[in-house]
Amino acid sequence: MSHHSAEIPDEFFAQLKRDLVCRRVGRGLERLEERRSLLTSFDPEKKHAALLAGYLAQWVDVGFQRPGLVKEIVGKFSRAVRAHLPLHDYLHLRMAEGMVAMAEESTDEAIQHFELVLSLEQETDDEELLSIANFWKGRCLRMKGEYDQALAFAVKGRDLAWKLGHPPMAAVMRVLESWLFFQKGNANHALQILQAAEAILRKTDDYLTLGNIHSSYGRIARRQGRYQHAIESFTTAIAFYRKLDPQHRNVARSLNNMAYVKRLIALQLRRKIDADAERRRKTATRGGARNGKDKPSYRSRFEQLRDEALAELGEAKAIYEQHWNHHGLGSVHLNYGFLHLDNGDMEDAEAETKIAFLLADERRDHILMARSQLLRCMIENARVEEGIGESTEPGVHARLAQDYVQEAIELAKHTENRRLLAHAYVWQGLTSCNRFFNDAESARDWYDQALTLSKGVHAEGAWDDLQTLKARVQRSGKVNPTLRAWSQGSVGDKTFQQITEEFAELIIPKVWEREGRKISRVAARLCVSPKKIRAVLSRAGRRKPPTG
Numbered sequence: 001m002s003h004h005s006a007e008i009p010d011e012f013f014a015q016l017k018r019d020l021v022c023r024r025v026g027r028g029l030e031r032l033e034e035r036r037s038l039l040t041s042f043d044p045e046k047k048h049a050a051l052l053a054g055y056l057a058q059w060v061d062v063g064f065q066r067p068g069l070v071k072e073i074v075g076k077f078s079r080a081v082r083a084h085l086p087l088h089d090y091l092h093l094r095m096a097e098g099m100v101a102m103a104e105e106s107t108d109e110a111i112q113h114f115e116l117v118l119s120l121e122q123e124t125d126d127e128e129l130l131s132i133a134n135f136w137k138g139r140c141l142r143m144k145g146e147y148d149q150a151l152a153f154a155v156k157g158r159d160l161a162w163k164l165g166h167p168p169m170a171a172v173m174r175v176l177e178s179w180l181f182f183q184k185g186n187a188n189h190a191l192q193i194l195q196a197a198e199a200i201l202r203k204t205d206d207y208l209t210l211g212n213i214h215s216s217y218g219r220i221a222r223r224q225g226r227y228q229h230a231i232e233s234f235t236t237a238i239a240f241y242r243k244l245d246p247q248h249r250n251v252a253r254s255l256n257n258m259a260y261v262k263r264l265i266a267l268q269l270r271r272k273i274d275a276d277a278e279r280r281r282k283t284a285t286r287g288g289a290r291n292g293k294d295k296p297s298y299r300s301r302f303e304q305l306r307d308e309a310l311a312e313l314g315e316a317k318a319i320y321e322q323h324w325n326h327h328g329l330g331s332v333h334l335n336y337g338f339l340h341l342d343n344g345d346m347e348d349a350e351a352e353t354k355i356a357f358l359l360a361d362e363r364r365d366h367i368l369m370a371r372s373q374l375l376r377c378m379i380e381n382a383r384v385e386e387g388i389g390e391s392t393e394p395g396v397h398a399r400l401a402q403d404y405v406q407e408a409i410e411l412a413k414h415t416e417n418r419r420l421l422a423h424a425y426v427w428q429g430l431t432s433c434n435r436f437f438n439d440a441e442s443a444r445d446w447y448d449q450a451l452t453l454s455k456g457v458h459a460e461g462a463w464d465d466l467q468t469l470k471a472r473v474q475r476s477g478k479v480n481p482t483l484r485a486w487s488q489g490s491v492g493d494k495t496f497q498q499i500t501e502e503f504a505e506l507i508i509p510k511v512w513e514r515e516g517r518k519i520s521r522v523a524a525r526l527c528v529s530p531k532k533i534r535a536v537l538s539r540a541g542r543r544k545p546p547t548g
Contacts, residue, residue: 008038008048016055018054020062021128021161023168023204025244029064032056035243039069044076050085053077056093057099058132063208063244066323067103070096088124091117095129098136105363107140114140128169131160135173142180143327145367145415151180171197172209179216183417185455189222208250211240215254224259227265234258249328252319256332259309259316263339264461266305270342273298304492309339330359330368337375341382349379370411377404377427384434398436399517405431418453423462425450429469437513482506504528508536 012035019028032039039056043049057070074096085093098113114137121130125133141150154177161170174197182190198213218233234254241251276298278346313332320328333356341350353375360368380401405428412421429446432439447469454462482502485491489498508522512533515521523530 008046008052010048013048013051013055016059017128020055020058021164021166021169023172023201023206023209025062025207026205028062029060029392032059032064036433039073042073042076044073044078045393046293050077050093050096052091053096054089054129056498057096061099062206062334063248074100088126090157091124091126091129095133095136098133102136102140104394105143105365107143107363109474111137111140118357125174127164129162130158131164131169131173133161135176138173138176141249142176143365145417147180147183147416151177151184154180168204168206168274171200172206175209175212175216182220183419185418187224190216191220201544206299207240207243208248211244211254212249213237213238214240215250215257218254218257222261222264227261231258234261247319247322249319249323249325252316252323252328252332255312255316255319256328256335259312260335260338262305262309263335263342264314266302266309267342267461269298269305271300274303279331298365306339306343313339326359326363327365327368330356330365332369333359334368334375337379341375344382346379346388348375353379366411366414367417367420370408370415370417370424372413373404373408374420374424374427377401377408377431377521380404381427381431381434384436385436394515395436398431398434399400401431401434402428402437418455419462422450422454423465425453426462426465426469430472433469433472439510439513440473442514443469448471479544504532505539508533 006387012031015031016028019025019031038052042052053070053073056064056073060067060070077093077486082090082093084202094113094117098110098117101107101110101113115132117133118130118137124130134153138153138157141147141153154173158177160172161173174193178190178193181193194213194216198210201209201213214233214237218230218237221233222229223225234257237254238251238258241248241254245251260312313335317329317332320332335353337349337356340346340352341344353372356368357372357376360367360372360485380397383397384401407427408424408480409421413422415421425446429443429450431437432446433443445464450461450466450469454466483506486499486503494502508526508528511525512522515525519530519533522528522533526533
């Protein structure tokens with residue numbers, strides 16, 4: 001073992017632990033700076049070097065330097081060195097490796113490291129380490145959308161911290177706990193937990209967690225439709241993060257969230273502008289006086305909000321690129337996509353959404369993948385409503401919309417994000433009743449499923465989409481007049497054979513659409529020959545499909 005440099009004193013580790021559990025962040029960062037030589041000339045063979053790697057990982061998670069420093073240090077431990085590590089030191093090394101994997105969004109790999117540490121809980125008396133292992137595993141599960149398990153580990157970590165007499169450490173873990181309760185639909189309990197955590201941590205200089213608390217306030221307010229309050233909370237969060245690091249990853253997260261809120265406010269203003277314009281048109285038609293005095297101020301504010309949102313997304317993107325955070329970058333591109341779609345720029349919206357999906361796919365981020373495919377469904381439905389591409393290939397955009405929303409549903413089912421799945425159901429319904437499919441019955445089924453799943457709690461923007469679907473379902477709820485007449489015995493002078501042929505022309509095209517425009521599937525479903533189906537589709541004016 002190398003003896004070229006002095007041993008790392010035990011008191012140094014004790015001080016780092018005390019500062020960490022008490023959230024004396026500034027003092028802990030100073031201690032690490034004072035002994036930076038331990039890091040710049042790191043010797044993995046030095047006594048307790050692995051312990052130093054573990055503590056460094058915990059402090060990088062709090063705000064010291066970047067995860068790349070931990071990755072570099074962990075990489076210095078050879079197989080031979082690892083083989084001779086004491087168990088306690090080895091557990092710290094595995095925690096450091098898990099933290100690096102977590103920072104790189106490799107959640108499954110990170111969980112494996114934390115599970116190994118937790119599997120040896122009977123072999124160590126370092127309960128602070130076990131508390132953090134539970135907390136970090138909970139964070140990884142939250143990233144995967146596995147909220148029930150994440151909550152169980154967050155609570156276990158918090159309970160250990162309380163038992164050890166570390167209220168500030170427990171308060172940090174309660175922020176994760178609050179977010180999980182919120183995701184499960186209990187906003188009031190989430191707010192109570194956040195307020196209790198803030199009461200403890202406001203006495204500390206843990207600016208990262210204080211920023212996270214205000215970020216959570218903002219996201220709760222956003223989902224409740226209290227947009228100005230959300231902006232104020234995100235602004236406060238950014239101020240806390242910047243005290244720690246002006247380019248911290250969470251600065252980008254709050255900028256991204258704030259941009260999304262401003263988009264939602266801009267949409268409200270646009271609806272107001274459109275409603276005023278419609279009212280003025282009706283007034284002019286009746287010969288009344290035209291009054292457009294409010295329009296310039298609404299329009300100016302609308303454009304200001306869009307410009308601010310674009311600027312905030314640009315700043316967030318630049319920060320995320322420094323950290324190369326896939327989820328964050330993907331979310332930024334997704335928000336760019338929404339802004340382009342709102343403005344009718346379909347091609348730009350599609351390009352941004354494709355980037356978001358590719359970033360999500362690299363990390364198998366099911367939540368972001370589902371959100372990306374859902375936006376692609378929205379884009380294709382917008383093309384359907386505007387009649388884009390109908391002259392060259394009728395129905396191509398409608399079928400793409402259906403493909404994207406079905407994929408979004410399957411991806412959302414890999415998570416426990418009920419709001420996301422409910423929103424996907426809404427868009428499956430909107431796709432079913434678009435101009436091409438016009439399937440009110442199917443749309444009504446999806447509306448019912450979305451309503452049942454969401455239980456009155458919706459993702460941002462999903463409430464408006466649900467109301468749009470409800471209106472379309474109600475408007476399309478009329479029974480086909482021919483079917484109504486037949487049900488009442490009014491068949492005119494038609495023969496039974498003629499009625500059968502007309503019924504086939506009503507039903508077969510609908511079944512064909514529902515079965516993915518596959519003749520073979522319709523034939524099997526209805527026990528009708530493929531030749532008969534092709535003839536009916538031809539008479540119904542549908543584009544003759546390929547054999548299948």
